[in-house]
Amino acid sequence: MASKLENYLRTYRRRAGLSQGEIALLLGTASGTRVARYERFNREPGLHTALAFEIIFHAPAEDLFAGLYDRIEREVRHRAELVVRKLEAGKQDRLTQHKLAALRAIMNRPS
Amino acid sequence: MTGHRREDHRVLAIDPTSRGFGFVVLEGPASLIDWGTRDTGRADSNEALRRIVDLLDQYGPDAVVLEDTKDPNSRRCRRVRELIGTIKATAAPRGIEVARISRMQIRALFSPAGATTKHRIASVVAEHFPELDPHLPPPRKAWMSEDARMSIFDAAAFALTFYFHRDSASEFLNTKENASQETSNHPRH
Numbered sequence: 001m002a003s004k005l006e007n008y009l010r011t012y013r014r015r016a017g018l019s020q021g022e023i024a025l026l027l028g029t030a031s032g033t034r035v036a037r038y039e040r041f042n043r044e045p046g047l048h049t050a051l052a053f054e055i056i057f058h059a060p061a062e063d064l065f066a067g068l069y070d071r072i073e074r075e076v077r078h079r080a081e082l083v084v085r086k087l088e089a090g091k092q093d094r095l096t097q098h099k100l101a102a103l104r105a106i107m108n109r110p111s
Numbered sequence: 112m113t114g115h116r117r118e119d120h121r122v123l124a125i126d127p128t129s130r131g132f133g134f135v136v137l138e139g140p141a142s143l144i145d146w147g148t149r150d151t152g153r154a155d156s157n158e159a160l161r162r163i164v165d166l167l168d169q170y171g172p173d174a175v176v177l178e179d180t181k182d183p184n185s186r187r188c189r190r191v192r193e194l195i196g197t198i199k200a201t202a203a204p205r206g207i208e209v210a211r212i213s214r215m216q217i218r219a220l221f222s223p224a225g226a227t228t229k230h231r232i233a234s235v236v237a238e239h240f241p242e243l244d245p246h247l248p249p250p251r252k253a254w255m256s257e258d259a260r261m262s263i264f265d266a267a268a269f270a271l272t273f274y275f276h277r278d279s280a281s282e283f284l285n286t287k288e289n290a291s292q293e294t295s296n297h298p299r300h
Contacts, residue, residue, distance in 0.1 A: 008144070
């Protein structure tokens with residue numbers, strides 16, 4: 001199927017029957033314009049706002065920002081691969097083995 | 112509130128009207144992503160098409176679902192028929208599947224649930240997607256023109272019928288007592 005949408009804020013808001021202005025009040029922002037920008041994927045919310053959305057909709061960021069989450073996950077996995085290669089080329093001690101196990105867990109975690 | 116299935120086709124179903132169109136976006140038969148009406152103020156097909164392109168850009172659907180106006184039961188005016196043709200011509204070059212659903216197919220799907228009228232079908236859709244319930248217009252009297260919001264429910268009926276004729280029928284109308292019987296009675300394409 002088409003990739004996940006960047007976020008599902010509009011879906012969750014509309015399911016809750018709330019307006020963009022009401023969400024803006026809950027977020028403590030001046031107007032619904034910023035909410036509209038988030039919903040149209042024109043702007044990414046900061047951490048404070050993302051957590052506020054989790055609280056408002058009682059849903060995890062992984063669901064609310066599904067497409068963004070997928071993209072970040074792919075990027076982190078790719079970087080984990082690079083760090084693994086770097087560590088594998090160096091000295092192999094117990095700490096390195098411990099780090100490699102943690103990094104491989106990131107790479108192999110089911111999405 | 113539950114999460115929504117995302118492994119299914121994302122579908123944009125559109126129901127053009129005399130003053131604009133109604134639409135729904137679904138990711139599977141149980142997951143309503145967005146819905147609404149767009150009033151173009153008059154029978155302005157260019158403005159309607161511009162707004163439909165906005166939706167295509169925003170949601171990047173796998174499929175666009177439209178009424179099959181070649182069906183003998185379709186009673187759409189020439190402008191709406193042309194608009195539906197233009198939507199198809201706009202979606203296809205983007206690699207978006209275009210599906211046509213006839214009124215007969217909708218009726219075949221909904222009638223076992225006791226929904227034989229347009230309003231009753233809309234009521235079943237509202238039961239399936241409770242978030243649509245506040246938008247359900249009252250039953251229309253003979254002297255009343257149709258409420259524009261009815262196009263949301265028509266679009267939802269197109270989309271659900273589309274999924275039914277693909278492979279997700281088991282989830283469809285899972286709250287209805289005849290759902291399992293219906294699934295076995297209707298061959299899937």
